[in-house]
Amino acid sequence: MTDTIHRTPGSHVAEAPTKMTMAGAINAGLRAAMERDDKVLLMGEDIGQLGGVFRVTEGLHKDFGESRVIDTPLAESGIVGTAIGLGLRGYRSVVEIQFDGFVFPAFDQITTQLAKMHYRSQGRLTLPVVIRIPYAGHIGAIEHHSESPEALFAHTAGLRLVTPATPQDAYDMIQQAIACPDPVIFLEPKARYWDKGEVETDRVVRQLSDGESKTATAEMSQARVAREGSDVTLVAYGPTVHVALQVAEIAAAQDVDVEVVDLRSLSPLDIPTVVASAKRTGRVVVVHEAPTLHGIGAEISAAVTEQAFFHLQAPVLRVGAFHAPYPGSKIEHEYLPSIDRVYDAIERVVSH
Amino acid sequence: MAGGPLDTEGLVTLLDHHGRRQSDERFDDLASRLAPSDLRDMYRAMVVTRAFDDAAMALQRQGELGLWVQSLGQEGIQAGSGKALRASDYVFPSYREHVVAYQRGLDLPQMLRLFRGLEHGPWDPSEIGFHLYTLVIGAHTLHATGYAMGMDRDGRVGSGTEDDGAVICYLGDGATSQGDFNEALTFAAVTNAPIVFLIQNNQWAISEPTTRQSRIPLVHRADGFGIPSMRVDGNDPIAGYAVTSWALEHARSGNGPVLIEALTYRMGAHTSSDDPTKYRERAQEDYWRERDPIARLESYLTEIGEFPEEFVAEIEAEGKEMAERARTLVRSWPAPPATSMFDHVYAHPHAAVETEREWFERYESSFTDTEAAR
Structure with a gap:
């Protein structure tokens, strides 16, 4: 003990x-x-x-x-x-x-x-x-x-x-x-x-x-910046870090510089690292495989809104699964946050 | 109720309800270990705890406690089993084992900190070998089993010395229906854990009679798990002692788990919030009042000439003192500071707790400033 x-x-x-x-x-x-x-x-x-x-x-x-x-x-x-x-x-x-x-x-x-x-x-x-x-x-x-x-x-x-x-x-x-x-x-x-x-x-x-x-x-309990960038903060963890890094490469080809934050810890959340990044980029997208409704992304979004409100250039967006039970695996790639859906969110915060 | 869960089949009784000593050759030797002073110890534990129990109930009625859970009527099996315990044993109670708490050395009024809503854990479990009360029915049966598995790993069974120990886990008839209890029996059986499960079948799980939990005596729950078991008259402290001693020795010796069903009766309500007149007959309560464990042991002690007046006076005084101290203490306890809600959420610092604590402290002190400015 x-x-x-x-x-x-x-x-x-x-x-x-x-x-x-x-x-x-x-x-x-x-x-x-x-x-x-x-x-x-x-x-x-x-x-x-x-x-x-x-x-x-x-x-x-x-x-x-x-x-x-x-x-x-x-x-x-x-x-x-x-x-x-x-x-x-x-x-x-x-x-x-x-x-x-x-x-x-x-x-x-x-x-x-x-x-x-x-x-x-x-x-x-x-x-x-x-x-x-x-x-x-x-x-x-x-x-x-x-x-x-x-x-x-x-x-x-x-x-x-x-x-x-x-x-x-x-x-x-x-x-x-x-x-x-x-x-x-x-x-x-x-x-x-x-x-x-x-x-x-x-x-x-x-x-x-x-x-x-x-x-x-x-x-x-600390988050890590998995990739530095200046235009958008893409917050991910666990399985979606891999997706986020791929999206960042695709965005780079379009001249959008994405910073990827890997949370590592979900309790506690390393809010200071996320907020510091949000203040630098002014745009935040959170991506996780769990449904977005009542999820970790909502918590990140609330914290960023409270602590970096005047730095934000766009609303914080979330990309995740839907409010439906996990579907048959033949359509899981549509249920889960795909590269396309994450990239779509990046485009939306950039063009806001 | 022949054949039903309240059938008296196989019940070990060593003191009948008139307090007359009955013979049972399986348990007579164990019962004979009880010297008159041991019998008086059990009597004292029952009487003092009942005085405390009455006082706590009154305090609840006066609005001093959020809830009270009486042990009334179940003191026999508690005093008997508690007497069979050694310092090397460990107790996992449910939440009405007040007699056992007393026997393990808990100063009973301290328990009321829980029921007054000051804190959830008013005693140090490892100091007295008595875990915190668990209010989620049956959940603790798994903790008890894991703890017993740990005692076994630590080499605390089968040495034949006083250091050998076992776990005793108290539960009620309602808890036998929980999945956790059935998983506990499985884990205890396959790991041969040194644990005694003691079901106090007090015949009522709030308003549900034992027939809502089982169609056969609860003792038979053990059979399918390959666990030896025994059924005992729960209002007979001597039989409670003898049967629990047998079970604990079985477990301490490395022979694995045992299940005991003690048939008793919950004389009071489930808790101070319950109203038994809605669901049970007065006649049933009267029947069991005749079988009171305290009266039973008192008759026996008187019969054998071991119930001196000075002893009666002494425990009466102790009971009164305990009740009085409970009343005084409860009223003297201030509410803890609100910021204590943030203490011990984690053992190591956690950012969310620290952030909220800081915010709350600022918020609180903002009112102090306002007051001061006036």
């Missing part, structure tokens, strides 16, 4: 950046966290010998054993609820929810129990539980396997929500999330699991081996 990081001296060696997929980076991050602290447990369905349906935990069962990589009964509320109990006993569980659409049986345990325990106990109890959820679409799946439920969790005080868009962030942020004393929903953009990128493994390992979990939490 402390946020002390167990130290294993000499367990890290300086390494040159290596190429990893995002799934591989999360796997490596989990491994590093488990090596650093023997209270870290993995819990979930099919995460043991199978390595999870996306193979994110591949090899960990073999190396850490079934007492630390636990194949649980098929019951999401039970997984999160027992992770809470283990947390009260000093363990740090990293829970894998198999797919986004399967998290709702655990909704009470996450929003009413996990999120509120620290508050209810006057800060006496901490629950360092991480809930990993592969989320979002573009994998041609059948129903309940492509959802973006982030707004439902972001609305709950007591939870943190983060979502990496690159292998480097995946590697760093999974470890920072595990070190954090607060519960963290860790949203993994599953369509990007197999994208490769350079990962520098030494820095975050050093940060956490030095017990700097508060610094780690602060860092995990």
Whole structure:
């Protein structure tokens, strides 16, 4: 029940950046966290010998054993609820929810129990539980396997929500999330699991081996400017960062200089970074795969309007999914924010 | 109700409702561990808690508490099971286990901070091995199971020493219908967790009788999970002690979970907001009033000559003192500062909370300035 990081001296060696997929980076991050602290447990369905349906935990069962990589009964509320109990006993569980659409049986345990325990106990109890959820679409799946439920969790005080868009962030942020004393929903953009990128493994390992979990939490909560630009701020996160960067290239060919902000953290939101960018560009578009109605984009739009009103050249626009259940995957590319729809929004704010 | 959920089949009773000692060879040895002073401890816990319970109910009626939840009538199984606990055990209560709270060392009036709406967690759970009350029915059964899984990992079972421990998780008849409870039984069974689930079947889930939750005795819930179980007379503190001792020892020894159903009766309303005259008969209440756990143990202690007058005077005084202190304390507690609503939302700083706190403080102080300017 402390946020002390167990130290294993000499367990890290300086390494040159290596190429990893995002799934591989999360796997490596989990491994590093488990090596650093023997209270870290993995819990979930099919995460043991199978390595999870996306193979994110591949090899960990073999190396850490079934007492630390636990194949649980098929019951999401039970997984999160027992992770809470283990947390009260000093363990740090990293829970894998198999797919986004399967998290709702655990909704009470996450929003009413996990999120509120620290508050209810006057800060006496901490629950360092991480809930990993592969989320979002573009994998041609059948129903309940492509959802973006982030707004439902972001609305709950007591939870943190983060979502990496690159292998480097995946590697760093999974470890920072595990070190954090607060519960963290860790949203993994599953369509990007197999994208490769350079990962520098030494820095975050050093940060956490030095017990700097508060610094780690602060860092995990910051947005990043993924591409600098001067005409329009395009705010994205998780799976839409990839789309936003593509749109920025297309816009560049039309002489529109797009700045892409990757939020990384959805709770808290790094509003100062977004507002600073909005003040520079005067135009903001937010893009996410979740439906726009009552979504993260609405919150960004409100914050920018409140804090950068006189800098704005155009209303803040949102691009996202529609207020309809996730459709059959043959038309998901129309439901989700496509390059065309994001570019259309860029054109509208530029010509306003 | 033959064959129904309130059938008395298999009920372990060691004190009948006249307070006469009954023999049950499975549990006589365990019951014989109770020295007269232990019996008086249980009696004291029941009587003092009832005095507190009465005082709290009166405070609610006077508008001093937002809500009160009585333990009235259920003191027998609570005192018996609580007596079976060791310091190394851990309790996950639901929300009316006031007798067990007393036995674990909680100063009961402090509990009223919750019911007065001052805070949600007025005690340190790890200090007394008694978790916070959980108001969402059945949700805590999973926390209890996870905690027990953790105790097992920590090597706290099966050593044969006093350090061995188990979790006891209290729940009601209504909670047995919750998915979380059924998942808790699954997790406890397959992980062989050291946990005792104790169902206090008080026959009413607000207005719904146990027949709305089950067509058979609740004890049989355990069968499908492969969990051993026992059914006990919930108004018999001695049987409650013996059966819970058996169950805890089973769990502490590394033999896995146990389920106990204690058949008792909720003599009061569900909470101070409820009105049982709308849904149940007076005759039923009268029937159970005859089976009061306090009267039952009192008869037995008198019968065996272990109920001295000075003891009676002593606990009467303790009960009065507790009730008086509850009344005084409750009225003395100021509301916390409004800004405390921002405390402990997160363990590490969170920008949204900090921003709103700063805004609220500025807003509040703007009124102070206005006042000062006048």
